[in-house]
Amino acid sequence: MRSIKHGLRAVIMLVPLFLAACGTPIPKYQPTPDEKVTSVKLFGWGEPYMCRMGKLYELTVQEENGTRRTTLPTGARVGLVNFITVQGYQVVSRCTARASVIPRDGINLIVNGVLPEAGKCGLDVVREDASKETGVSMEPSLGGPAC
């Protein structure tokens, strides 16, 4: 009976260790010095991640004059993943939105994390376009999840 108790204790102690080992941290995207990137303004909800060649990266977000910005590598399709977490009283709602784009040199993008509705949430991706009355235009490369 005593050995069972000891065994159970050992298992309980080992479980958090196993769980910690499984949680591999998501790497932060760091562009290489020769890599071309474009600026992305972030609006709305969520924390942005990028998926490239099957690997998920956390995007570094910088805030300047109330506007959040990040960068994306240009020239190839990248997946955008937006994780939204809303914490309420004893309730946490989570939602993930996915899209993909091909960022281009000299074309700045705007990403808007749309609020969750009935468990769903969205991701708007447009171009900054000063020639338009609204200042934004459609991003032609916008596509579905790419990871």
Add this chain to the structure above:
Amino acid sequence: MFYRLATLAACLSLTACATSYQSGAGSLTGGHYERQGPGKLELVEFYGNGYTSLALAEQYATYRCAEVAQAKGKPYFIMYDTLNNAARDIPSFRPLVGSIQNKPHAVSFVLLLDSPRRGALETKNVLADLKQVIETSQEKKS
């Protein structure tokens, strides 16, 4: 008699708890927020608490859009419910309304205009149409 009064008091206190028309800055129960951008648009939002209806959040957000237009001297404005629709120039006559954890929110991307065009709302008309709703909110607050 006591129970009737208690029920009435409870109902009144619950009604009083709904988010009134107010700035959300520094408010615990929500309110309206606005900021410039993205692009040439203004982002207007309203967050209510659990006692605020979706319809009321929508009306408050619409009224705030008109107030933002008025403050900038623009007689007309266009609302877009999403950024993608703003990029496609597909106007909406109401904000995007939803709820998170039973709390309503309304959001609109607003284009301020000097002259009318397709999908535009007249600032003074919106302010006049929703004046009663806002006044009722202010009366409850006071």
